[in-house]
Amino acid sequence: MTAMVHEKEKQTPAQWLKKHGSSVASIGGLLFCLIFFTITTGIKGESIWSASKLSTLIGDVIVTALMAVGAVFIYSLGNMDVSIGKQVGLYSTLLVLVGNATGSLLIAILVCLVIAVIIGVINGAAGELLHMYSVISSVVFMMVLSGVSTIIYSNLGTRNISMNPGISLTLFRQPWFMVLVLAIEYAVIGYFFYFTKFGKYARAIGANQLATSQSGVNIILYRVIPYMFLAVCLVTASLFQMGYTGAASDSTGTGFEMNVMVSLILGGMPLKGGMKSRLSCAIIGSLTFSLLAVGLPIIGVPTNMTFIIKAAIFLVVVLITCRQKTGPLPR
Amino acid sequence: MEKEILFEAKHMRKEFGPTIALKDVDFTLRRGEIRGLVGENGSGKSTIMSIASGMQPATKGEMFYKGQPWNPGSMVEAQDAGISMILQEANTIPGVTVAQNIFSGHEAEFSTLGIINMKKMKAQAQQRLNSFGISHIKAGDPIDRYTFEDRKLVEIVRCVTDETEILVVDETTTALSLEGREILYKLIHKMADEGKAVVFVSHDMDEILEQCTDLTVLRDGEIIGHLTREEMDAPDSVKNIRYMMVGREIGDKYYREDYDTSHSDEVALELQDVTLGKIQHFNLKLHKGEIIGMGGLSGCGMHDIGRIAYGLEKLEGGRVIRNGQEIKTPLQAINSGIGYISKNRDSEALILNGPIQDNIVLPSIPALEKHTFISPRAEKKLSDIEIGNYRIKCHGGKQYVNTLSGGNKQKVSFGKWTAKGSEVIIMDCPTRGVDIGVKQAMYALIEEMKKQGKAILMISEELSELIGMADRLIIMKDFEVTHQVERNPDLRQTDLIEYMI
Numbered sequence: 001m002t003a004m005v006h007e008k009e010k011q012t013p014a015q016w017l018k019k020h021g022s023s024v025a026s027i028g029g030l031l032f033c034l035i036f037f038t039i040t041t042g043i044k045g046e047s048i049w050s051a052s053k054l055s056t057l058i059g060d061v062i063v064t065a066l067m068a069v070g071a072v073f074i075y076s077l078g079n080m081d082v083s084i085g086k087q088v089g090l091y092s093t094l095l096v097l098v099g100n101a102t103g104s105l106l107i108a109i110l111v112c113l114v115i116a117v118i119i120g121v122i123n124g125a126a127g128e129l130l131h132m133y134s135v136i137s138s139v140v141f142m143m144v145l146s147g148v149s150t151i152i153y154s155n156l157g158t159r160n161i162s163m164n165p166g167i168s169l170t171l172f173r174q175p176w177f178m179v180l181v182l183a184i185e186y187a188v189i190g191y192f193f194y195f196t197k198f199g200k201y202a203r204a205i206g207a208n209q210l211a212t213s214q215s216g217v218n219i220i221l222y223r224v225i226p227y228m229f230l231a232v233c234l235v236t237a238s239l240f241q242m243g244y245t246g247a248a249s250d251s252t253g254t255g256f257e258m259n260v261m262v263s264l265i266l267g268g269m270p271l272k273g274g275m276k277s278r279l280s281c282a283i284i285g286s287l288t289f290s291l292l293a294v295g296l297p298i299i300g301v302p303t304n305m306t307f308i309i310k311a312a313i314f315l316v317v318v319l320i321t322c323r324q325k326t327g328p329l330p331r
Numbered sequence: 332m333e334k335e336i337l338f339e340a341k342h343m344r345k346e347f348g349p350t351i352a353l354k355d356v357d358f359t360l361r362r363g364e365i366r367g368l369v370g371e372n373g374s375g376k377s378t379i380m381s382i383a384s385g386m387q388p389a390t391k392g393e394m395f396y397k398g399q400p401w402n403p404g405s406m407v408e409a410q411d412a413g414i415s416m417i418l419q420e421a422n423t424i425p426g427v428t429v430a431q432n433i434f435s436g437h438e439a440e441f442s443t444l445g446i447i448n449m450k451k452m453k454a455q456a457q458q459r460l461n462s463f464g465i466s467h468i469k470a471g472d473p474i475d476r477y478t479f480e481d482r483k484l485v486e487i488v489r490c491v492t493d494e495t496e497i498l499v500v501d502e503t504t505t506a507l508s509l510e511g512r513e514i515l516y517k518l519i520h521k522m523a524d525e526g527k528a529v530v531f532v533s534h535d536m537d538e539i540l541e542q543c544t545d546l547t548v549l550r551d552g553e554i555i556g557h558l559t560r561e562e563m564d565a566p567d568s569v570k571n572i573r574y575m576m577v578g579r580e581i582g583d584k585y586y587r588e589d590y591d592t593s594h595s596d597e598v599a600l601e602l603q604d605v606t607l608g609k610i611q612h613f614n615l616k617l618h619k620g621e622i623i624g625m626g627g628l629s630g631c632g633m634h635d636i637g638r639i640a641y642g643l644e645k646l647e648g649g650r651v652i653r654n655g656q657e658i659k660t661p662l663q664a665i666n667s668g669i670g671y672i673s674k675n676r677d678s679e680a681l682i683l684n685g686p687i688q689d690n691i692v693l694p695s696i697p698a699l700e701k702h703t704f705i706s707p708r709a710e711k712k713l714s715d716i717e718i719g720n721y722r723i724k725c726h727g728g729k730q731y732v733n734t735l736s737g738g739n740k741q742k743v744s745f746g747k748w749t750a751k752g753s754e755v756i757i758m759d760c761p762t763r764g765v766d767i768g769v770k771q772a773m774y775a776l777i778e779e780m781k782k783q784g785k786a787i788l789m790i791s792e793e794l795s796e797l798i799g800m801a802d803r804l805i806i807m808k809d810f811e812v813t814h815q816v817e818r819n820p821d822l823r824q825t826d827l828i829e830y831m832i
Contacts, residue, residue, distance in 0.1 A: 196703045197696045204693060208682040214643070214673060215693040215747065216665035275685040275731075 026268030026281065029313070030288045037295035046298050053294065055175050061290035062178040063088075063241045067256060068263045068282035069182075069189050070233025073199070073226035075264055078206040078273035079134040081123060081227075082257045084234065086145035087116065089253030091238035093152060093161065096248045100164045112235045120227030128220045142257075153250040162247040172243025182283075185236060189229060190279050202226050206273025262314055263289045334361040337528050338383060338401070338414070338497055343392035345378050345552075347734045352378045353389075354552040360497065365519055365529045367539040370549035370576055371766040372738025373724035376532050379549075380499040384416035385409035397496075407436050413496035417503045423474050423482045430456035430470040433489045459488050464514055479675060480508040480629045487515065491522075498522055501532045502737055505763045505792070508629040509832070516542055534738070534766050536569055548575040577768045585771055586799025587778050592818045594802060595619035599653070599786035600669065600755045605639055606648035609810035613649070615640075615788075617755065622777065622787040624801025626794050627831050632810035634674055637759045637790045640664075641671040653755065665694055670748030674759040674790075680744040681732050688714035688728030690743050694751045717746030720776075721769070738765040745773065755786045762796060774800060794824045806830040 041048045048057070067084055074081050091112040098108035119141055127134030153159055163169060171177050193199035201222040204212040213219050242248050267285025270276050292313065296306040338360040345353040353375045360366055368376040382389045383396075385403030394401040396414065403409035406416065423432050430449070433456045434441065441452045456470035465484050474482060483506045491498060498519065504512050519529040519542065533539050539546065546558040555575045562568065595618055602615040610632050617623050625633040638644050640651055642664040651658040653667040664671070673679035682690055691714045692699065699705050699713070714728040721742035725735065732743055741763065748756055761777075762770045777787060777800055791797050797804055806814040806827055814830035816822060 192703075195705055195707070197700060197705065200689070200693075200696060200705065204682055204685065204689065207685045208678075210679050211682050212693065214641075214661055214671065214679055216662045217693075218662055275682065275689060 023268055023278075026266060026284050026288075029266060030284050030291075033288055033291040033295065037291060037299070040299045041295065044299055048291075048295055048298065053298070057290055057294045058175040058178050059173075059244060060293055061286050062182060063237045063244075064256070064259050064263055064289060065182055065283055065286035066185060066233055066237035066240060068260050068267075068286050069185055069279065070230040070237075071260050071264060072269065072277060072279050072282050073189070073193065073202055073229045075269055075271070076193075076199070076202045076206050076273045076277035077134075077223060077226055079127070079223075080261070080271075081138040081230065082135060083119070083123070083138040083141035083145060084230075084260055085253040085256035085258075086142045086149065087119060087234050087253070088238045088241055088256050089149055089248070089251075090145050091116065091235055092242040092248035092252045093149065095238060095242045096161045096163050097152075099167050100161075103164070103166065105167055109235060109239065112238065113231065116231035116235050117228060120231040121224055124224035124227035125220055128223055134223075149250050159251075160247055160249040163242070169243040169246050172240050178240065181236065181240070185233060186279065186283065189233070192229060193279050198222065198225050198229075203273070203275050203277055206277065207275045259289065262310070265318055266314065334363050334526075336360070336395075337362050337397065339395040340379065340383065340389075341393045341395075343379065343382065343394070344390045345375070345382060345387075346390045352552055353382075356392075356549075356552070356554055358547070358554065360528050360530065362526045362528055363523050363544070365523050365531055365542060365544045367543035367546040368530060368532045368549065369534070369536070369539060369546065369572065370555075371768050372742075373551075373736040374549040374576070374766075375552040376549045377501050377736065378552075380416060380501065380530050380532065383409070383497070384414045384499055386416065410490065410492075411494075413494050414499070415490040415492075415495045415497070416499035416501060417483075417486055417490050418501055422486055425475055427474060428453070428470065429460070429468055429472055429474050429477070429485055432474050432485055433459060433470070435489070456488075460485075463488050463491075463518070478630055479506060480511055483507055484511050484514065487518070491518065495522070495527065497528050497530065499530045499532070502534065504533060504535065504538060505760070534770075536572065536767070540568070546572070548572060550576060550578055573767055576766065585767075586774055586796065590818055590820055592621075592802040594621035594781075595784060600640060600788070601652040602636070602640060602649065603652060604649035605636075605646060605651065607635065607639060607644055607646050610635060610639075611810070613639075613812070615805075617786045617788055619754075619786050620781055620784045621803070622781055622789055622801045624797035624804045625788065625790045625807065626792070626797045626804060626827065627807035627813075629792055631807040631831070633790050633807045634759055635810075636807075637671065637674075637757045637788065640757050640788060641669060643671075665751070665753075668752075668754035670694070670751055670753030670756045672744050672748065672756070672758045672761055674763065676740060676744055676763070680747075681740055683731075683733040683740075685732060686729045687718065687723065687725055687732055687735070687743055690732055691717050691728070691746045691750050694747055698751070713750050714746075717743075717750050720749070721746055721772070738769055741765050742769060749776070753785075755788070756780070757788045757790070759790045760792060761789065762791075762793070770796075794827055798822050798824065798827075808832070 037048045047053065067088065071081065071084065094112050095108045098111050099105050102108065123134065123137050123141060126137035201212065201217050204217065205219060205222060209219060241252065263285035264281050265271065265285065266288045267281030268278065269281035292306070292310050296309060297303065301309065336359055340356060340358040343353055343356045343358065356379060358379055370376045381387055383394060385406045385408055396412070403412065424435060430453045434452055438447050441448045453470045460466060460468050460470060468477060468481055468485060474485065483503060500515065500519065504515065507515060519531065522529055523544065531539065531543055540563055544560050546563055548555045558572070597619045598616050599619045600617040602613055605613040613636065625636060627633050635644065639646065642651065642658045642660045653669060656667060658664045658667060658669070677683055688710060692710045695713060696705060699709050711728060718725065718728060723739050723742050725739070732740055735743070745761065762773055765773065780787060789797065789801060802818050804816050805812055808831055814827065
């Protein structure tokens with residue numbers, strides 16, 4: 001047995017691009033949006049870098065980014081959670097209801113966390129225990145939570161509820177606080193994702209569950225734990241969602257799961273999960289998504305057209321980053 | 332007079348990132364040839380033909396097929412033109428029938444207005460299976476019902492048609508049963524007789540010398556030499572070929588040279604009255620410092636014993652015991668110091684779409700953990716030791732496993748468990764697809780493990796390595812033990828084959 005065999009040779013630019021194509025496309029997309037909107041909003045006599053626009057941008061990006069950071073764990077497993085939006089809707093509602101009833105935001109947060117953890121355990125374990133795709137259990141939750149929301153708001157006799165002014169939510173509207181919380185969440189989730197067994201096992205499961213299982217990993221346990229991280233992130237996102245307006249409604253959270261999915265794909269996240277999953281996808285994707293949401297109306301694109309433009313950009317990124325080149329099977 | 336050139340590659344070069352798999356290779360294949368391609372793992376022997384058969388493009392160079400420039404866009408295109416390749420690993424489509432596998436990509440032949448006539452497809456598939464002499468496989472059955480070996484036969488049927496001019500057999504025979512090998516040998520000789528050509532990639536020197544008409548030796552992406560049939564029959568041919576492959580004398584020592592079967596009295600792993608399916612009341616005691624070899628035909632139940640011992644199967648009766656504790660799951664097995672190298676390397680042993688380092692350290696993660704933190708430096712150190720020990724051809728631990736050659740992949744799966752420091756290692760076909768240089772090193776490692784008091788259950792379809800390495804040999808047939816024998820210098824393969832068949 002002798003020393004390691006190295007075959008180190010310089011990569012050509014084409015090889016480097018092939019290896020890092022996904023990152024280049026996602027970061028390139030973000031940079032393109034930044035440059036494009038800096039120039040075009042300037043022509044329109046506005047600036048995307050003005051204090052008010054930046055505040056709007058941060059307010060828009062924060063909830064999606066907070067959710068997406070947690071969702072990276074789930075996507076790295078090769079899973080998808082479509083109940084994210086309805087969960088945020090429920091937690092926002094509960095924050096208002098429990099907060100108003102008890103006068104304490106902390107109790108409301110704890111209640112939300114308990115429910116989020118229960119939903120996470122079921123979502124994470126159901127797929128493995130019932131031998132079905134995990135997304136199916138999240139579809140069930142999406143429908144159940146939609147029903148719960150309808151019952152709550154019909155019993156209340158209103159479609160909107162507001163937080164008692166006695167509970168201050170000013171902090172949740174401060175851009176610096178939003179950035180700080182996102183940075184803390186990113187650092188904490190990043191630690192668990194890159195430097196602990198939770199993240200390493202999640203990516204390994206996404207890449208090859210059978211080989212991971214045969215390497216002694218408890219698949220059910222390490223499929224459930226990522227949902228715990230998501231649960232915390234969703235409650236945090238709900239706090240900012242509700243805190244921004246001080247209210248919740250029966251439509252809060254609608255479509256958020258799609259915002260998360262689009263953001264992650266725009267950020268270069270492989271939908272199959274696995275070893276190439278990166279946490280930075282959440283931030284890059286959310287920023288790109290929000291830049292489009294904030295920038296397009298400024299340059300005069302009608303709201304209905306912004307959806308088409310977003311869809312077109314999404315399609316291009318998917319074509320660049322998610323296309324598989326496995327080739328056909330030999331007959 | 333030399334026969335017509337069927338395929339030719341000129342100045343072929345292939346790069347995988349910074350790794351150069353082929354360096355300016357010229358290769359010619361004539362009609363009627365059964366060309367052996369040998370070389371160490373990562374020497375580029377599979378790469379040449381994978382490019383010829385449309386699996387991947389060359390970085391540089393030209394190819395000519397039947398005198399015309401050749402540049403296939405896909406394997407289907409190459410196959411339609413007459414170049415088919417049977418791959419090393421399982422390549423059937425799960426969840427569909429045998430017939431659908433055989434005619435995948437050719438459904439249009441059975442389609443009317445978009446509706447596939449499954450009955451017709453099934454009938455034609457069965458006809459094809461029968462013509463290959465494998466009528467025990469039923470075209471209408473789900474493919475998943477069949478063993479790894481049978482699925483490999485289905486691949487052969489899928490690949491080879493009357494139009495096939497060049498058949499590439501890439502390390503396939505190690506995945507076939509004895510009967511399967513005979514079917515394949517018959518097929519390649521028939522093709523050669525019909526003026527077609529076969530390229531045979533294998534590490535099995537006996538098989539190469541027996542079946543091939545010509546031989547090409549590769550090393551580090553370059554062709555080192557060609558041997559004709561006469562040169563292959565020369566007295567020192569094996570020694571010369573090995574020298575050409577490795578580039579150095581590998582010496583005469585290959586297997587263990589001692590016949591000392593002594594070991595500790597302490598039982599390291601015990602299977603008590605184990606019952607699962609056709610395996611009934613199976614008993615085995617593996618001691619510390621002992622190597623038990625299990626041999627037989629592929630479907631004899633020996634692979635199942637390996638899986639049972641590792642806690643992968645839910646038993647109908649009996650127990651697997653290690654250190655007084657019952658082993659029911661792989662996690663329990665690993666925690667008690669058992670390691671397992673699966674025969675199904677690409678699907679069960681390795682994360683192909685992941686770095687070498689992550690694969691090697693995966694079972695060792697709990698040991699590397701300090702208050703939840705896993706140091707990237709500790710991971711790299713552990714991985715680099717194994718990469719060095721096994722001489723894995725790579726440019727570092729971050730390289731993805733799917734870019735490695737078959738043998739180097741096998742080294743990674745071996746490295747997982749040596750890194751973990753397992754006390755009991757269950758090896759199911761441990762040297763499958765591994766070249767002689769590495770085999771020699773692995774045998775030395777297994778011998779060293781024995782000296783260190785490790786217990787080894789070595790399951791293999793290669794009787795020679797079992798005879799060469801095991802203290803005790805167990806032969807199985809039809810899920811039962813038919814023969815047991817202690818290590819001794821007089822033991823010959825012929826003494827054991829009668830208990831297998």
